[in-house]
Amino acid sequence: MKLKKMLAAVSSIMLLSTVPFVNAAASESDDPFTPSIVYKGNEVVSDENNIMTFSDGYSILTSDRRDFKITMIAADGAEITNETLGIDSTIAIARTTDPDKANYYFIYPSTEESLDELFDIITQRVSEGLLENAYSQMTFDFQCYGVDENGNIITCAVGHFPATQTTYVNYTPEPEFDGKGDANGDGKLNVRDAAFIARALSLGEGDTLPENADYNEDGVVNVRDAAAIARDLAKK
Structure with missing residues (x-):
């Protein structure tokens, strides 16, 4: 072949x-x-x-x-x-x-x-x-x-x-993961990160979330970041 x-x-x-x-x-x-x-x-x-x-x-x-x-x-x-x-x-x-x-x-x-x-x-x-x-x-x-x-x-x-x-014929590899949205620090972006952010916020522990949990880059980590992660993952 x-x-x-x-x-x-x-x-x-x-x-x-x-x-x-x-x-x-x-x-x-x-x-x-x-x-x-x-x-x-x-x-x-x-x-x-x-x-x-x-x-x-x-x-x-x-x-x-x-x-x-x-x-x-x-x-x-x-x-x-x-x-x-x-x-x-x-x-x-x-x-x-x-x-x-x-x-x-x-x-x-x-x-x-x-x-x-x-x-x-x-x-x-x-x-x-x-x-x-x-x-x-x-x-x-x-x-x-x-x-x-x-x-x-x-x-x-x-x-x-x-x-x-x-x-x-033409293949473009996906870019190397830059860590954005990896709230749980496992080196991947997946639904667990959205759940991790939502859980921390529900427990009043939003201040413990890492900076890269600000997925939508609006300067604050909140439920919008969890929603944005889930929405983008659903598109893949």
């Missing part, structure tokens, strides 16, 4: 095997029984013999690749047809019904080979300006694995997990 910027968004996996794991750098611990997560945005650096390896060194064994899809984001005023895309007239192109994404179009290839071939063409249309961006997706099952002393692959007994890989 041709590699461009390949990203994976996969579920948490429990590493449950007695054999040593290959390149399990994504794990928060060297303990093979610790849950390990491959995060969205982790670049795929190799994909051979159904073994997919990510930029952090973590590898998974994939199978049953399916549900192939290409999403195209048209440039303003661009006419998206089989002819303008330069693809066979028999290939169906669907358009979103979401009014907020009126310039989104979709193709559903039947095989991974056709997905790759079409995405090469779509990538060219992005470079020419017909499309603002595009990305391909496929679903597969994956499992962790190990290698025995003879070099044979031993799969984890825990079984298979579904995952979706996304390959972008």
